[in-house]
Amino acid sequence: MLAIEDARIPGLADLSQERLRAITGADEVALLRLRYRPGKRAILHVATRTKAERNEGTLWFFSGDKGLRLARRNKKLSHFDPETHALFEAFPQDHRMPQIRIFLERYEAILPGMTGCPAGAAPVLLRYRPGLSCTFRCALDGQPPSFVKLVGDDDPVRLRDANRAMQDALEGSDLSVAPVLGLDADLGAVAYGSAPGAPLDVALSHSGSLVPLQQAIAGMRHFWAAPLWPARKMTRDKLLARAQESIGFVAVTTPSCHADIAKIVERLEAVIPEAPLCPIHGDMKLEHVFLGKIRATLIDTESVSMGFADYDLAQLYGWLWQAELEGHLPGYLAKEASAYVRLQAGPAFDWCLGVVAARLAKFYAQRPGPNTAASIRAIIGRLL
Numbered sequence: 349m350l351a352i353e354d355a356r357i358p359g360l361a362d363l364s365q366e367r368l369r370a371i372t373g374a375d376e377v378a379l380l381r382l383r384y385r386p387g388k389r390a391i392l393h394v395a396t397r398t399k400a401e402r403n404e405g406t407l408w409f410f411s412g413d414k415g416l417r418l419a420r421r422n423k424k425l426s427h428f429d430p431e432t433h434a435l436f437e438a439f440p441q442d443h444r445m446p447q448i449r450i451f452l453e454r455y456e457a458i459l460p461g462m463t464g465c466p467a468g469a470a471p472v473l474l475r476y477r478p479g480l481s482c483t484f485r486c487a488l489d490g491q492p493p494s495f496v497k498l499v500g501d502d503d504p505v506r507l508r509d510a511n512r513a514m515q516d517a518l519e520g521s522d523l524s525v526a527p528v529l530g531l532d533a534d535l536g537a538v539a540y541g542s543a544p545g546a547p548l549d550v551a552l553s554h555s556g557s558l559v560p561l562q563q564a565i566a567g568m569r570h571f572w573a574a575p576l577w578p579a580r581k582m583t584r585d586k587l588l589a590r591a592q593e594s595i596g597f598v599a600v601t602t603p604s605c606h607a608d609i610a611k612i613v614e615r616l617e618a619v620i621p622e623a624p625l626c627p628i629h630g631d632m633k634l635e636h637v638f639l640g641k642i643r644a645t646l647i648d649t650e651s652v653s654m655g656f657a658d659y660d661l662a663q664l665y666g667w668l669w670q671a672e673l674e675g676h677l678p679g680y681l682a683k684e685a686s687a688y689v690r691l692q693a694g695p696a697f698d699w700c701l702g703v704v705a706a707r708l709a710k711f712y713a714q715r716p717g718p719n720t721a722a723s724i725r726a727i728i729g730r731l732l
Contacts, residue, residue, distance in 0.1 A: 357411055359387075360432075368407075372436050373393065377395070385643075389411065390596060400413060405436060405437060405441075406438070408434065408478075413433075433684040442482075445498065445500045455471060458532060463488055463529045464530070468489040480499075481500060486556075498535060502536075504538045505533060511525060511528040511649065514576060514652070522566060522644065523644050523645070524646070525647075534622055544639075545638045545639045545644075547639075553590055563687065576665065577718060580652065582659065583655070584621060587703045588613075591613050592613055593710070594709055598710060601723060604721050605724045605725065621700070630659070631648060633648075635665045656696045657694065658696040661693050661697060665686050666704040666705065666731055668685050668686050669707060669727065669730040673723065
Protein backbone atom coordinates (compact mmCIF):
# COMPACT_ATOMS: atom_id res chain seq x y z
CA MET A 349 0.00 0.00 0.00
CA LEU A 350 2.86 2.36 0.86
CA ALA A 351 6.60 1.76 0.84
CA ILE A 352 9.18 4.48 1.52
CA GLU A 353 12.83 3.66 2.06
CA ASP A 354 14.11 5.90 4.85
CA ALA A 355 16.94 4.57 7.01
CA ARG A 356 15.94 6.83 9.91
CA ILE A 357 12.27 5.79 9.74
CA PRO A 358 12.43 2.09 8.76
CA GLY A 359 8.79 1.48 9.64
CA LEU A 360 7.74 3.16 6.37
CA ALA A 361 9.32 0.44 4.23
CA ASP A 362 6.36 -1.94 4.14
CA LEU A 363 2.98 -0.53 5.09
CA SER A 364 0.77 -3.15 3.54
CA GLN A 365 -2.94 -3.40 4.32
CA GLU A 366 -2.13 -6.30 6.63
CA ARG A 367 0.44 -4.24 8.53
CA LEU A 368 -1.92 -1.24 8.79
CA ARG A 369 -4.67 -3.47 10.17
CA ALA A 370 -2.29 -4.84 12.76
CA ILE A 371 -1.18 -1.35 13.87
CA THR A 372 -4.68 0.14 14.07
CA GLY A 373 -6.69 -2.92 15.11
CA ALA A 374 -9.22 -2.12 12.35
CA ASP A 375 -10.74 -4.45 9.76
CA GLU A 376 -9.98 -2.04 6.92
CA VAL A 377 -7.65 0.95 6.62
CA ALA A 378 -7.61 3.57 3.85
CA LEU A 379 -4.86 6.18 3.49
CA LEU A 380 -6.36 9.68 3.33
CA ARG A 381 -3.22 11.80 3.25
CA LEU A 382 0.51 11.55 3.86
CA ARG A 383 2.75 14.26 5.27
CA TYR A 384 6.44 13.43 5.23
CA ARG A 385 9.77 15.03 6.10
CA PRO A 386 12.61 12.71 5.07
CA GLY A 387 14.66 11.46 7.99
CA LYS A 388 12.44 13.24 10.54
CA ARG A 389 8.82 12.15 10.57
CA ALA A 390 5.84 10.86 8.62
CA ILE A 391 2.18 11.46 9.45
CA LEU A 392 -0.37 9.12 7.90
CA HIS A 393 -3.98 10.28 8.16
CA VAL A 394 -6.18 7.21 7.75
CA ALA A 395 -9.81 6.15 7.68
CA THR A 396 -10.61 2.97 9.58
CA ARG A 397 -13.53 0.57 9.66
CA THR A 398 -14.21 -2.06 12.31
CA LYS A 399 -17.48 -3.89 11.67
CA ALA A 400 -20.03 -1.07 11.27
CA GLU A 401 -17.93 1.57 13.05
CA ARG A 402 -16.02 4.06 10.92
CA ASN A 403 -13.49 6.55 12.22
CA GLU A 404 -10.34 8.45 11.36
CA GLY A 405 -6.96 8.27 12.97
CA THR A 406 -3.28 9.03 12.63
CA LEU A 407 -0.13 6.96 12.40
CA TRP A 408 2.87 8.97 13.58
CA PHE A 409 6.36 7.84 12.59
CA PHE A 410 9.40 9.55 14.11
CA SER A 411 13.11 9.04 13.86
CA GLY A 412 14.52 7.90 17.21
CA ASP A 413 12.33 6.96 20.15
CA LYS A 414 9.87 9.86 20.23
CA GLY A 415 6.93 7.61 19.32
CA LEU A 416 7.66 5.28 22.24
CA ARG A 417 8.02 8.19 24.67
CA LEU A 418 4.68 9.64 23.56
CA ALA A 419 3.02 6.25 23.88
CA ARG A 420 4.27 5.87 27.46
CA ARG A 421 2.79 9.25 28.36
CA ASN A 422 -0.53 8.44 26.69
CA LYS A 423 -0.99 4.72 27.37
CA LYS A 424 -4.79 4.89 27.46
CA LEU A 425 -5.13 7.13 24.42
CA SER A 426 -2.72 5.63 21.89
CA HIS A 427 -1.16 2.40 20.64
CA PHE A 428 2.53 1.84 19.92
CA ASP A 429 3.55 -0.78 17.37
CA PRO A 430 7.00 -2.14 18.34
CA GLU A 431 7.69 -3.57 14.88
CA THR A 432 7.27 -0.35 12.90
CA HIS A 433 7.65 2.10 15.82
CA ALA A 434 4.39 3.70 14.71
CA LEU A 435 2.23 5.56 17.22
CA PHE A 436 -1.48 5.19 16.37
CA GLU A 437 -4.09 7.60 17.71
CA ALA A 438 -7.76 7.12 16.87
CA PHE A 439 -9.73 10.35 16.45
CA PRO A 440 -10.32 12.47 18.53
CA GLN A 441 -7.03 11.60 20.24
CA ASP A 442 -4.19 13.84 19.02
CA HIS A 443 -1.16 14.47 21.22
CA ARG A 444 -0.48 17.76 19.42
CA MET A 445 -4.10 18.94 19.66
CA PRO A 446 -5.63 17.63 22.91
CA GLN A 447 -8.17 20.46 22.66
CA ILE A 448 -10.13 18.42 20.10
CA ARG A 449 -11.02 15.81 22.71
CA ILE A 450 -11.73 18.53 25.29
CA PHE A 451 -14.04 20.36 22.86
CA LEU A 452 -16.05 17.22 22.20
CA GLU A 453 -16.24 16.24 25.86
CA ARG A 454 -17.46 19.70 26.92
CA TYR A 455 -19.29 20.57 23.72
CA GLU A 456 -22.65 21.60 25.17
CA ALA A 457 -20.97 23.98 27.61
CA ILE A 458 -18.37 25.42 25.22
CA LEU A 459 -20.51 26.11 22.14
CA PRO A 460 -22.95 28.61 23.74
CA GLY A 461 -20.00 30.60 25.07
CA MET A 462 -18.66 30.97 21.52
CA THR A 463 -21.90 31.50 19.61
CA GLY A 464 -24.45 32.76 22.13
CA CYS A 465 -26.76 29.84 21.24
CA PRO A 466 -27.22 26.36 22.71
CA ALA A 467 -26.25 23.37 20.61
CA GLY A 468 -29.01 21.90 18.46
CA ALA A 469 -27.31 18.56 17.83
CA ALA A 470 -23.98 16.77 18.17
CA PRO A 471 -21.07 18.23 16.16
CA VAL A 472 -20.28 16.76 12.74
CA LEU A 473 -16.63 16.40 11.72
CA LEU A 474 -15.97 18.11 8.39
CA ARG A 475 -12.19 18.15 8.12
CA TYR A 476 -9.30 16.94 10.24
CA ARG A 477 -5.64 17.73 9.66
CA PRO A 478 -3.70 15.77 12.29
CA GLY A 479 -1.72 18.02 14.57
CA LEU A 480 -2.82 21.17 12.72
CA SER A 481 -6.56 21.82 12.68
CA CYS A 482 -10.04 20.36 12.91
CA THR A 483 -13.39 21.74 11.69
CA PHE A 484 -16.86 20.78 12.90
CA ARG A 485 -20.34 21.70 11.68
CA CYS A 486 -22.24 22.66 14.81
CA ALA A 487 -26.03 22.92 14.72
CA LEU A 488 -27.44 25.80 16.76
CA ASP A 489 -30.86 25.77 18.36
CA GLY A 490 -33.13 27.92 16.18
CA GLN A 491 -30.24 29.43 14.17
CA PRO A 492 -28.21 28.55 11.05
CA PRO A 493 -25.28 26.26 11.90
CA SER A 494 -21.91 27.48 13.04
CA PHE A 495 -18.60 26.09 11.86
CA VAL A 496 -16.05 25.71 14.64
CA LYS A 497 -12.40 25.45 13.68
CA LEU A 498 -9.78 24.39 16.19
CA VAL A 499 -6.32 25.52 15.16
CA GLY A 500 -2.97 24.29 16.38
CA ASP A 501 -0.90 26.29 13.92
CA ASP A 502 -2.49 29.74 14.20
CA ASP A 503 -3.73 32.35 16.68
CA PRO A 504 -7.54 32.57 17.02
CA VAL A 505 -7.32 36.23 18.12
CA ARG A 506 -5.42 37.04 14.91
CA LEU A 507 -8.07 35.24 12.89
CA ARG A 508 -10.89 37.17 14.58
CA ASP A 509 -9.19 40.52 14.12
CA ALA A 510 -8.36 39.78 10.47
CA ASN A 511 -11.96 38.73 9.90
CA ARG A 512 -13.26 42.03 11.27
CA ALA A 513 -10.85 43.97 9.08
CA MET A 514 -12.07 42.09 5.99
CA GLN A 515 -15.72 42.70 6.87
CA ASP A 516 -15.06 46.42 7.25
CA ALA A 517 -13.05 46.66 4.01
CA LEU A 518 -15.72 44.80 1.99
CA GLU A 519 -18.78 46.57 3.41
CA GLY A 520 -21.14 47.66 0.65
CA SER A 521 -19.47 45.51 -2.03
CA ASP A 522 -20.61 42.35 -3.83
CA LEU A 523 -18.36 40.23 -1.59
CA SER A 524 -18.31 39.32 2.08
CA VAL A 525 -16.55 36.86 4.37
CA ALA A 526 -18.17 34.39 6.75
CA PRO A 527 -18.21 36.24 10.11
CA VAL A 528 -16.51 35.14 13.31
CA LEU A 529 -19.20 34.61 15.95
CA GLY A 530 -16.83 34.08 18.83
CA LEU A 531 -13.78 32.23 19.99
CA ASP A 532 -12.29 30.23 22.83
CA ALA A 533 -8.68 31.34 23.03
CA ASP A 534 -7.74 28.64 25.54
CA LEU A 535 -8.83 25.92 23.12
CA GLY A 536 -7.60 27.70 20.02
CA ALA A 537 -11.16 27.57 18.65
CA VAL A 538 -12.97 29.99 16.32
CA ALA A 539 -16.70 29.82 15.56
CA TYR A 540 -17.69 31.08 12.10
CA GLY A 541 -21.18 31.87 10.89
CA SER A 542 -22.76 30.17 7.88
CA ALA A 543 -22.15 31.45 4.37
CA PRO A 544 -25.42 31.95 2.44
CA GLY A 545 -25.98 30.22 -0.88
CA ALA A 546 -24.14 27.32 -2.50
CA PRO A 547 -20.42 26.74 -3.05
CA LEU A 548 -19.08 27.47 -6.52
CA ASP A 549 -18.59 23.84 -7.52
CA VAL A 550 -22.21 22.98 -6.67
CA ALA A 551 -23.53 26.16 -8.32
CA LEU A 552 -21.60 25.44 -11.53
CA SER A 553 -22.79 21.85 -11.67
CA HIS A 554 -26.43 22.81 -11.12
CA SER A 555 -26.49 25.75 -13.52
CA GLY A 556 -24.44 24.26 -16.34
CA SER A 557 -23.41 27.81 -17.24
CA LEU A 558 -20.65 30.32 -16.46
CA VAL A 559 -22.91 32.64 -14.45
CA PRO A 560 -21.75 31.37 -11.01
CA LEU A 561 -18.09 31.71 -12.02
CA GLN A 562 -18.69 35.22 -13.32
CA GLN A 563 -20.29 36.18 -10.01
CA ALA A 564 -17.40 34.67 -8.05
CA ILE A 565 -14.68 36.47 -10.00
CA ALA A 566 -16.59 39.76 -9.91
CA GLY A 567 -16.69 39.41 -6.15
CA MET A 568 -13.01 38.56 -5.95
CA ARG A 569 -12.15 41.77 -7.78
CA HIS A 570 -13.54 43.66 -4.77
CA PHE A 571 -11.22 41.65 -2.54
CA TRP A 572 -8.13 42.31 -4.65
CA ALA A 573 -8.92 46.07 -4.57
CA ALA A 574 -9.90 46.23 -0.88
CA PRO A 575 -7.92 48.44 1.54
CA LEU A 576 -6.40 45.43 3.31
CA TRP A 577 -2.77 44.83 4.24
CA PRO A 578 -2.46 41.26 5.56
CA ALA A 579 0.71 40.56 7.53
CA ARG A 580 1.23 37.35 5.58
CA LYS A 581 3.08 37.61 2.27
CA MET A 582 2.73 35.13 -0.59
CA THR A 583 5.58 36.41 -2.73
CA ARG A 584 7.21 34.86 -5.77
CA ASP A 585 9.88 33.25 -3.57
CA LYS A 586 7.31 31.66 -1.27
CA LEU A 587 5.27 30.32 -4.17
CA LEU A 588 8.42 29.00 -5.81
CA ALA A 589 9.41 27.27 -2.56
CA ARG A 590 6.00 25.55 -2.52
CA ALA A 591 6.55 24.27 -6.04
CA GLN A 592 10.09 23.12 -5.23
CA GLU A 593 8.82 21.22 -2.20
CA SER A 594 6.41 19.38 -4.49
CA ILE A 595 9.31 17.91 -6.47
CA GLY A 596 10.66 16.08 -3.45
CA PHE A 597 7.28 14.78 -2.37
CA VAL A 598 6.40 13.42 -5.79
CA ALA A 599 9.81 11.74 -5.94
CA VAL A 600 9.04 9.82 -2.74
CA THR A 601 5.63 8.35 -3.56
CA THR A 602 5.45 8.60 -7.37
CA PRO A 603 9.03 8.60 -8.71
CA SER A 604 7.88 7.96 -12.28
CA CYS A 605 6.45 11.53 -12.31
CA HIS A 606 9.46 13.21 -10.72
CA ALA A 607 11.00 14.39 -14.01
CA ASP A 608 7.69 15.93 -15.14
CA ILE A 609 7.40 18.08 -12.00
CA ALA A 610 11.09 18.98 -12.07
CA LYS A 611 10.69 20.41 -15.59
CA ILE A 612 7.79 22.57 -14.45
CA VAL A 613 9.79 23.96 -11.56
CA GLU A 614 12.83 24.60 -13.77
CA ARG A 615 10.65 26.85 -15.93
CA LEU A 616 9.36 28.66 -12.84
CA GLU A 617 12.89 29.26 -11.58
CA ALA A 618 13.88 30.86 -14.89
CA VAL A 619 11.14 33.53 -14.84
CA ILE A 620 10.39 36.48 -12.55
CA PRO A 621 6.67 37.36 -12.88
CA GLU A 622 5.78 41.02 -13.22
CA ALA A 623 2.67 41.83 -11.18
CA PRO A 624 1.78 44.01 -8.18
CA LEU A 625 0.92 42.51 -4.81
CA CYS A 626 -2.62 42.88 -3.49
CA PRO A 627 -4.84 41.11 -0.93
CA ILE A 628 -5.59 37.56 -2.08
CA HIS A 629 -7.48 34.62 -0.61
CA GLY A 630 -4.46 32.36 -1.05
CA ASP A 631 -6.40 29.06 -0.90
CA MET A 632 -8.93 29.60 -3.65
CA LYS A 633 -10.73 26.28 -3.96
CA LEU A 634 -14.14 26.05 -5.58
CA GLU A 635 -15.77 25.19 -2.26
CA HIS A 636 -14.27 28.25 -0.57
CA VAL A 637 -16.58 30.76 -2.28
CA PHE A 638 -20.35 30.63 -1.70
CA LEU A 639 -22.78 32.33 -4.04
CA GLY A 640 -25.97 33.90 -2.72
CA LYS A 641 -28.61 35.89 -4.56
CA ILE A 642 -27.00 39.23 -3.73
CA ARG A 643 -23.31 38.61 -3.04
CA ALA A 644 -20.55 36.07 -2.86
CA THR A 645 -19.06 34.99 0.48
CA LEU A 646 -15.56 33.69 1.13
CA ILE A 647 -14.85 31.03 3.74
CA ASP A 648 -11.58 29.52 5.02
CA THR A 649 -9.85 32.88 4.92
CA GLU A 650 -6.96 31.89 7.22
CA SER A 651 -4.54 31.99 4.27
CA VAL A 652 -5.36 35.58 3.20
CA SER A 653 -2.09 37.24 2.19
CA MET A 654 -0.50 39.93 0.08
CA GLY A 655 0.20 38.21 -3.24
CA PHE A 656 -0.62 37.95 -6.94
CA ALA A 657 -4.31 38.14 -7.90
CA ASP A 658 -3.32 35.77 -10.70
CA TYR A 659 -2.52 33.13 -8.07
CA ASP A 660 -6.16 33.11 -6.92
CA LEU A 661 -7.25 32.82 -10.56
CA ALA A 662 -4.72 30.07 -11.28
CA GLN A 663 -6.02 28.11 -8.30
CA LEU A 664 -9.58 28.43 -9.58
CA TYR A 665 -8.39 27.24 -12.99
CA GLY A 666 -6.60 24.26 -11.46
CA TRP A 667 -9.47 23.18 -9.23
CA LEU A 668 -11.94 23.46 -12.14
CA TRP A 669 -9.92 20.88 -14.05
CA GLN A 670 -9.41 18.79 -10.93
CA ALA A 671 -13.21 18.71 -10.50
CA GLU A 672 -13.52 17.55 -14.12
CA LEU A 673 -10.85 14.88 -13.59
CA GLU A 674 -12.69 13.56 -10.53
CA GLY A 675 -16.02 13.48 -12.39
CA HIS A 676 -17.64 16.41 -10.57
CA LEU A 677 -17.89 18.74 -13.59
CA PRO A 678 -18.56 17.83 -17.24
CA GLY A 679 -15.67 18.37 -19.63
CA TYR A 680 -17.42 21.03 -21.73
CA LEU A 681 -18.14 23.15 -18.65
CA ALA A 682 -14.59 22.84 -17.29
CA LYS A 683 -13.27 23.91 -20.70
CA GLU A 684 -15.57 26.93 -20.96
CA ALA A 685 -15.00 27.94 -17.33
CA SER A 686 -11.22 27.68 -17.50
CA ALA A 687 -11.19 29.69 -20.74
CA TYR A 688 -13.20 32.40 -18.97
CA VAL A 689 -10.74 32.42 -16.05
CA ARG A 690 -7.85 32.87 -18.46
CA LEU A 691 -9.59 35.85 -20.07
CA GLN A 692 -9.71 37.53 -16.64
CA ALA A 693 -6.05 36.86 -15.90
CA GLY A 694 -3.04 39.14 -15.83
CA PRO A 695 0.62 38.79 -16.81
CA ALA A 696 1.60 36.47 -13.93
CA PHE A 697 -1.12 33.90 -14.63
CA ASP A 698 0.89 31.33 -16.58
CA TRP A 699 3.69 31.45 -14.01
CA CYS A 700 1.20 30.99 -11.17
CA LEU A 701 -0.46 28.16 -13.07
CA GLY A 702 2.88 26.32 -13.05
CA VAL A 703 2.93 26.61 -9.26
CA VAL A 704 -0.64 25.29 -9.09
CA ALA A 705 0.23 22.36 -11.36
CA ALA A 706 3.11 21.37 -9.08
CA ARG A 707 0.90 21.70 -6.01
CA LEU A 708 -1.87 19.58 -7.52
CA ALA A 709 0.73 16.95 -8.41
CA LYS A 710 1.70 16.95 -4.73
CA PHE A 711 -2.01 16.70 -3.81
CA TYR A 712 -2.19 13.35 -5.58
CA ALA A 713 1.27 12.26 -4.39
CA GLN A 714 0.07 12.71 -0.80
CA ARG A 715 -2.66 10.16 -1.51
CA PRO A 716 -0.61 7.29 -2.96
CA GLY A 717 -2.45 4.48 -4.69
CA PRO A 718 -2.52 2.48 -7.92
CA ASN A 719 -3.82 5.46 -9.95
CA THR A 720 -1.62 8.20 -8.49
CA ALA A 721 0.82 8.49 -11.39
CA ALA A 722 -2.02 8.54 -13.92
CA SER A 723 -3.82 11.27 -11.95
CA ILE A 724 -0.67 13.41 -11.77
CA ARG A 725 -0.04 13.13 -15.50
CA ALA A 726 -3.70 13.82 -16.25
CA ILE A 727 -3.89 17.01 -14.18
CA ILE A 728 -0.60 18.31 -15.61
CA GLY A 729 -1.89 17.60 -19.11
CA ARG A 730 -5.02 19.61 -18.43
CA LEU A 731 -3.23 22.62 -16.95
CA LEU A 732 -0.07 23.03 -19.03
